[in-house]
Amino acid sequence: MARTSARRRRPDRGRLRAATRSTLRASGRLAARSTRRLGRVARQTFRASVATTDPTAPPLPARPARPRVRRRFAPGAGPGLPVLAIAGLMVAIIAMLGVERVTGISVLPDQITAGLRPPPKKFPVLPASEPVELTIRTIDLRAPVHSVGIAADGSIGVPDAGRAQEAGWYDQGPTPGQYGPAVIVGHVDTTTGPAVFHELKDLRAGDRVEVTREDGTVAVFEVNQVQRFDKSELPAGEVFGDFSRPNLRLITCGGRWVGGETGYADNVVVFxxxxxxxxT
Structure with a gap:
């Protein structure tokens, strides 16, 4: 065997430095995406449930985006426990993703890594355009859609009682077809009879939901599952936290009637x- 074939080539330091820089940049992008996603989920936890509408308290209009203001910490003030906790979580996520890439073994829960791992199959993605109509042939539903904001109690607003046969798109989130969960809410009934989402609980996996948008496109969604959650225990991360692909969440009230400010005890959620x- 020739000597040259037995010698090991010395590593190219320039390539090593370039690979290191590339890895650091990739980690930075990963951290930024994860931070944005966790921030969105955290903001949703305070207004996750959908309340039964009080006719005397219609939902608030959409709030315009506020310009970001840089705030300085007071001398001697630390970042605070929430900031440190998020920073620690980000470091742990990045480290465990590195382990997954090297070993090929999944060590992170899907709820955390939604949006970080590649999706299981291809799918279309649409630009922003507000929904105008909702069609679900399985339950013979065809209804107009208008935007709703945040209700006075901090929950997602719903159409007022006079528009109970219409659905409301939560305009603080993605439009249907964009990355992330577009949220559309509606009443299950009123004092005079069934409302727009009365049959929502009857949907099953595989059913199709069509959302017509202002730009003339129709986004066709496939139902994955239908679940019912106690309003006080609605899992915000599971419902609002999946930014791995364009999703849709249809939400209405359900369960037993308890009256008062709560109305129905549960929320029915279509994923x-x-x-x-x-x-069109």
């Missing part, structure tokens, strides 16, 4: 994913 689009 659906975008599978195709077409033009």
């Amino acid at each position: 659906a994913s975008l599978v195709k689009t077409h033009r």
Whole structure:
């Protein structure tokens, strides 16, 4: 065997430095994406449930985006426990993702890594455009959609009682077809009879939901599952935290009637994913 074939080549230091810089940049992008996602989920936890509408308290209008203001900490003030906790969580996530890449073994829960791992199959993605109509042929539903904001109690607003046959798109989140969960809410009934989402609980996995948008496109979603959650224990991360692909959440009230400010005890949530689009 020739001597040259037995010698090991010395590593190229320039390539090593370039690979190191590339890895650091990738980690930085990963941390930024994760931080934004965790921030969105955290903000949603304070207004996750959908309340039964009080006719005397209609939802508040959409709030315009406020300019960001840089705030300085007072001398001697630390970042605080929440900031340190998020920073620690980010370091742990990045480290465990590195372990996954090296070993090929998944060590992080799917709820945390939604949006970080590649999705299981291809899907379309649409630009922003507000929804105008909702169609679910399985339950013979066709209804107008208008935007709703945040209710006075901090929950997601719903259409007022006079528009109980319409659905409301939560305008602080993605539009249907964008990355993330677009949220559309509606009443289950009123004092005079069934409302727009009365049959929502009857949907099953595989059913199709079509959302017509202002730009003339129709986003077609496929139902993954239908679940019912106690309003006081609605899991914000599970419902609002999946930014791995364009999703849809249809939410209404359900369960037993308890009256008072709560109305129905539960929220019925339909989980659906975008599978195709077409033009009207």
